[in-house]
Amino acid sequence: MSKTIIVTGSTDGIGKLTALSFAEKGHTTYVHGRNEAKVDTVVSEIKTKTNNQNIHGLVADFSDLEAVSELAVQIKKYIPKIDILINNAGIFKTKEVHNKNGLDIRMVVNYLAPYVLTNAILENIKQSDAPRIINLSSAAQAPVSEAVLIGKEQDSENSTYAQSKLALTMWSFNLAKQEPSINVIAVNPGSLLNTKMANEAYGQHWSPAEKGVDILVDLALSVNYKNDSGKYFDNDKGGPKGYFAPAHPDAYDVLKIRNLLTVTNKLLAN
Template structure:
């Protein structure tokens, strides 16, 4: 059965490859990127490669939360039912460390933007019969500093990236509890996959990008995971496929999650 699937950050890397694989299966696809020209080019490319004309593009710069909110309004109107949301957009290396509001761009793109987008379009997701949200976490997870999250202090790119991914995982687990009708899974698709982000960050890769693509498609569609909401899938743990595994201990700490969400909402109230 054809599903309506939205993948953020899908003009490159495993996001784009996942969109292609799902398009080939006949699903209605929405691909997202920050450049209108690139999004249009990728939509045309995917249509031709998949022989599926039901592919549309969405444009928003995820480092700008006002643009994310605008995109959410567009989605609310244009896509009444979303079966699967894959929050894939992410950034590691960035020329500008902070956005115009003084927030670290990694924190914004990797955590705050998907938080804003997902919460804004929850009603559309709940319109689906068996909705899923797949959130891309990472093997890199580090305790979240309030000062770094709020843009009051800067940390190394490795540390900030790891903090943003733990924040995303903590919120994923919270969302799974808040929305029992939605399957919410956090996933490390695989460390150092052969993608542009890994090459820019480390200049090397350990595994083919397809390893990540296969697990995203599997988690998005397979009935095997219908009872696995609120879990963390670690694709580094196995070959060719990983398994559910414990995330960072802070992801299970109710008080730390409460604090994270309180700080998050305080930041967003000022934007």
């Protein structure tokens, strides 16, 4: 049965390859990016490669939370039922450290944007018989500094990236408890995959991008994971495929999660 799937950050890297894989399997797939021309090009490319005409584009700059909210309004209006949301959009290296609101762009794109988007379209996701949200975490996870989150202090790009990914994981676990009808899984798709992000950041890669694509498609579609909501899949473990493993200890700390969400909601309300 064809599913309706949104993959954020899918104009290159594992996001693009994952969208292509869904399209090949006949699913209605939404490609997202910040550049309209690039989104249109990727949509056309996937349609041609797969002969699947149910491929559509979504445009929003995830460093701009107002743009994310506007995208959510469009999605709510035009995509009444969402079976799978893959929060893949992410950033590590960036010329501009802060967005227009003075927040670190890594924190915005990797955590706040998916938080805003997902919460805004939850009702559309709940229309699915078996909804799933797959949040792309990372092996890099570090305790979240409130000062860094709200833009009061600046940390190194490595540290801020790791903080953003732990924040995403903590929220994922909380969302799984909040929304028992939705299967929410956080995943490290694999460290240093052969993607633009890894090559720009480190000038090298350890594994092919397909390793990450395979696990994302598997987690999104396989019945094997229907009872694994609120877990963290570590694709660096084992081989060729990883397994569910413990995330950072803070991801299980109820008080720290509550504080994170309180600060997040207060920040977004401003």
